[in-house]
Amino acid sequence: MIKIVSIIIPVRNQLQYTKQCIKAIHRYTELPYEVILVDNQSTDKTKMFITAQMKQRGEKVRGIRNELNRGFAAGINQGMREAKGQYIVLLNNDTLPSYRWVEQLIAPLQRDDSVGMTGPVSNRVISEQKIKISLTNPDEIHRFSRLHNRPNSSRWRESKRLSGFCLALPRHVWKSVGEWDERFGLGTYEDDDYSYRIRQKGWRLIVAGDTYVHHFGNRSFHKRGYKEFSKILAQNRRYFLRKWNLMTKPKGLLL
Numbered sequence: 001m002i003k004i005v006s007i008i009i010p011v012r013n014q015l016q017y018t019k020q021c022i023k024a025i026h027r028y029t030e031l032p033y034e035v036i037l038v039d040n041q042s043t044d045k046t047k048m049f050i051t052a053q054m055k056q057r058g059e060k061v062r063g064i065r066n067e068l069n070r071g072f073a074a075g076i077n078q079g080m081r082e083a084k085g086q087y088i089v090l091l092n093n094d095t096l097p098s099y100r101w102v103e104q105l106i107a108p109l110q111r112d113d114s115v116g117m118t119g120p121v122s123n124r125v126i127s128e129q130k131i132k133i134s135l136t137n138p139d140e141i142h143r144f145s146r147l148h149n150r151p152n153s154s155r156w157r158e159s160k161r162l163s164g165f166c167l168a169l170p171r172h173v174w175k176s177v178g179e180w181d182e183r184f185g186l187g188t189y190e191d192d193d194y195s196y197r198i199r200q201k202g203w204r205l206i207v208a209g210d211t212y213v214h215h216f217g218n219r220s221f222h223k224r225g226y227k228e229f230s231k232i233l234a235q236n237r238r239y240f241l242r243k244w245n246l247m248t249k250p251k252g253l254l255l
Contacts, residue, residue, distance in 0.1 A: 006085030010075030073180035098145030116203025119162035124217035155209030164191030
């Protein structure tokens with residue numbers, strides 16, 4: 001029996017997306033859960049929102065405040081250290097969870113001990129998890145999710161990597177693999193790295209094809225501009241390749 005699922009959300013500004021995401025979590029998460037919001041130096045009213053959620057929801061919502069932007073991996077690590085759950089879900093704030101999302105994400109983990117981490121399908125995500133769909137209105141997204149998110153293990157498939165926008169893993173996998181590599185800085189390739197490390201430990205990665213989580217997509221990086229994002233992406237890719245001695249492999253075979 002699942003005692004609690006810990007949902008960790010790193011945030012930096014984009015308050016409207018955070019509010020929308022949290023509202024959906026409260027509405028559509030049926031299992032016992034806690035939300036841990038890690039605020040990476042937000043300059044809008046995010047801090048006030050997190051404080052209000054903590055007062056309103058009690059132990060269901062906790063907050064961590066960083067006075068400097070420590071980046072995605074560091075924020076995830078902070079949240080994981082505080083997590084109480086048997087299962088841990090990592091979730092971007094620019095997502096819209098919907099019907100049965102958590103139950104179906106952790107289903108492969110419950111059924112098969114060889115599965116170390118799962119991720120859903122989505123609209124803005126790596127090719128291994130992408131489905132072609134054009135939705136922008138929350139009502140439309142929830143209507144689609146209600147139909148799509150029906151338990152169907154025949155739609156699960158193995159993958160060599162999973163996107164960090166939404167991931168689920170058991171606590172014991174995290175304890176074995178360790179913390180996320182904070183040398184990836186503000187973000188990109190830290191999810192490729194963690195996927196690789198989980199597979200090195202012998203676990204499999206599963207795309208839960210029966211579970212859709214909408215992703216509005218890279219809102220923090222959009223603020224920084226395309227040139228800066230491209231620079232960060234290139235730097236982190238080089239670091240990832242050097243770290244795992246993959247410099248000579250073709251791009252499509254990195255993992």
